[in-house]
Amino acid sequence: MPPLPTLVMLIVGGLLLGSLLNIVIIRLPRERQLLRTPLHCTRTGEPLAWWQVLPLVGWLIQRGRSRDGRRLHWMFPLVEVISAALPVVFYLHYSFSATFAYLMLVASILIITGAIDWLHRYIYTFVILGGAVLVLLVGFAIPQITIFNGLLGALIGGMGFLILYMLGSILFPATSVPFGLGDVYLAIFIGAAVGLTRMSTPLLYGILMAGLLSAVVLLVRNVFKRETPQYIAYGTFLCLGTLLYLALNGLA
Structure with missing residues (x-):
């Protein structure tokens, strides 16, 4: 297992990477404009708060639902979980x-x-x-x-x-x-x-x-x-x- 500071850096970096990947996953099929701001909720279309940009954090805080009560898709927090786990696994194989x-x-x-x-x-x-x-x-x-x-x-x-x-x-x-x-x-x-x-x-x-x-x-x-x-x-x-x-x- 990597040292604790390295582990934290890998997980946080993976979560941030997952957030960026989710932007591509959401916007490429719908808008094909990856750099347009601000980010919007996939259910309500409302602009996202800063803490909602990380889908895993937003999903947990809102208990898997959008502001109007509809269920949020499980794919986006899953992308972040995978993106946070893989850097740790790859580090164990090959370090940096x-x-x-x-x-x-x-x-x-x-x-x-x-x-x-x-x-x-x-x-x-x-x-x-x-x-x-x-x-x-x-x-x-x-x-x-x-x-x-x-x-x-x-x-x-x-x-x-x-x-x-x-x-x-x-x-x-x-x-x-x-x-x-x-x-x-x-x-x-x-x-x-x-x-x-x-x-x-x-x-x-x-x-x-x-x-x-x-x-x-x-x-x-x-x-x-x-x-x-x-x-x-x-x-x-x-x-x-x-x-x-x-x-x-x-x-x-």
Whole structure:
């Protein structure tokens, strides 16, 4: 465990990072104006007080509800919790180093992409492919990643998911394919970020988590006769699987 001052710095820094990521998550799909001020409540549209800019703090103080009593979405405090936990975990793996900074960059892109996909079922091409180019460019400074390994990971990951996407389009032409081109682009990013030699495990984690949720949804729908979502955000689980892998293993 890091020294207490370092631990506090990591957690507070992670909470602040989570607040910034939430601004992107909220504003990119709705306004596409990331720098406009002031910040507004996602429910009432009212300007936020200074303490509400940190969604976890605002969520706890207001007991998960907006000023008019409506429930606030759980996604935004969850983003802050994950953003506060990951710096501590990555520090335990690599201390303050280039690899630590690299993992925080990768995690930030995954958190933004996974949250937006869950909320809006959409993956922004410029975020995920721009992120893939960025991690390839900075990967040369990371001892555990080589440009060649990253390029192969991006190529194989993208090709594999593109084949699955095309097969789904052929086999189920009358229905929506379980995942879209955004998930293909996400596989490209994951392959570029972790490299070919590590790519299979985080993708497997994501596939298994998505499969487990799908089984639960089908059970609730068919056995308990409850209304359930028609689709799941597949990309969210690919992001979660990769975050879980990085938290457990780093770039080992």
